[in-house]
Amino acid sequence: MASESIHVPATFRAVRIQRAGGEYEVQDIPMPATWAADEVLIKVEACGICYGDAEAAKGYFPGTVFPRTPGHEVVGRIVRTGAQVPARFLPGSRVGVGWSAGYCFECDACRHGEFAGCTDRTGRTGITGITRDGGMAEYLVARHSALALVPEGPDAAELAPMMCAGLTVFNSIRNMGVRPGDLVAVQGLGGLGHLAVQVCAKMGLRVVALTSRSGKADLAASLGATEAVAGDAAAQAARLQALGGAKLIVATAPNAAAIEPLVAGLGLYGTLLLLAVPQSVSVSVPALVHHRARVMGWNSGHAGDSEETIAFCSAHGVKCHVERFSIDEVNPGFAKMLDGSVRFRSVLVFGN
Numbered sequence: 001m002a003s004e005s006i007h008v009p010a011t012f013r014a015v016r017i018q019r020a021g022g023e024y025e026v027q028d029i030p031m032p033a034t035w036a037a038d039e040v041l042i043k044v045e046a047c048g049i050c051y052g053d054a055e056a057a058k059g060y061f062p063g064t065v066f067p068r069t070p071g072h073e074v075v076g077r078i079v080r081t082g083a084q085v086p087a088r089f090l091p092g093s094r095v096g097v098g099w100s101a102g103y104c105f106e107c108d109a110c111r112h113g114e115f116a117g118c119t120d121r122t123g124r125t126g127i128t129g130i131t132r133d134g135g136m137a138e139y140l141v142a143r144h145s146a147l148a149l150v151p152e153g154p155d156a157a158e159l160a161p162m163m164c165a166g167l168t169v170f171n172s173i174r175n176m177g178v179r180p181g182d183l184v185a186v187q188g189l190g191g192l193g194h195l196a197v198q199v200c201a202k203m204g205l206r207v208v209a210l211t212s213r214s215g216k217a218d219l220a221a222s223l224g225a226t227e228a229v230a231g232d233a234a235a236q237a238a239r240l241q242a243l244g245g246a247k248l249i250v251a252t253a254p255n256a257a258a259i260e261p262l263v264a265g266l267g268l269y270g271t272l273l274l275l276a277v278p279q280s281v282s283v284s285v286p287a288l289v290h291h292r293a294r295v296m297g298w299n300s301g302h303a304g305d306s307e308e309t310i311a312f313c314s315a316h317g318v319k320c321h322v323e324r325f326s327i328d329e330v331n332p333g334f335a336k337m338l339d340g341s342v343r344f345r346s347v348l349v350f351g352n
């Protein structure tokens with residue numbers, strides 16, 4: 001299909017943030033007249049709303065320039081391609097775009113194949129929705145190095161969060177050295193946590209869900225957890241020690257008070273994995289030393305990791321539970337994400 005045969009409008013609707021701390025406004029903006037030879041134009045089907053988008057709107061991340069369109073959990077179809085875009089990305093191809101907006105291929109991280117650690121934060125690469133416009137819009141221009149091919153079958157609203165939430169969960173856990181049968185705890189049963197429990201269970205791990213409130217045992221069990229422990233973090237850590245100590249604790253809810261005491265629940269050579277991003281976390285050094293344990297963070301992955309995430313989740317029935325919002329409902333979508341009432345990811349869907 002020739003890209004020129006697909007109609008492209010002169011303007012399109014997009015969520016815009018005019019300044020740091022500004023409102024989410026829906027505006028008509030001009031379609032770019034040109035784009036680079038390594039870029040594509042995507043007609044967006046769905047875009048997830050992530051906690052990182054709210055932080056970006058505050059100007060939290062270095063390199064954020066306003067006005068800006070947020071959104072880094074994007075699924076859509078290519079409608080135009082630049083002259084240097086590889087043949088695997090054709091007009092009509094269904095693709096996803098995540099946190100990474102592409103790679104420079106020149107920094108030390110890229111030269112060592114660690115593309116997710118690319119240090120280029122210019123508008124050409126950097127972070128989708130932060131250093132360049134994101135996917136909360138009817139159309140998105142993206143570099144081909146940021147693209148993941150996604151399957152035709154799954155619903156776009158359920159697929160979009162896999163480009164960040166699903167990717168971060170799957171890619172981090174598979175790199176933690178855990179094996180089938182190991183004891184793993186997941187702190188929080190929200191947007192990241194409900195995916196983490198499923199992924200761990202499908203990897204053959206023994207999963208304990210840690211929740212701040214009681215009454216979630218049935219939900220945890222339905223996701224694959226063998227046990228749910230509600231209450232304060234110190235009691236949760238004690239329960240993990242009674243079970244032999246956790247090889248891995250995955251922190252998914254950004255509450256430092258609910259994370260810090262969990263170090264005491266680690267087993268020998270255990271890892272406290274921070275996927276949630278509170279401003280700071282203080283942990284017991286003696287507990288780390290005693291168990292030869294560590295605290296580690298993880299940031300998403302590259303486009304190839306996204307494809308592998310979707311392949312794993314599709315093969316094993318890992319599903320993202322979502323609530324759908326139109327572009328005109330962007331503010332309620334953000335509000336439900338921020339107050340924790342969404343079950344479990346807010347997603348903007350577009351009438352394609």
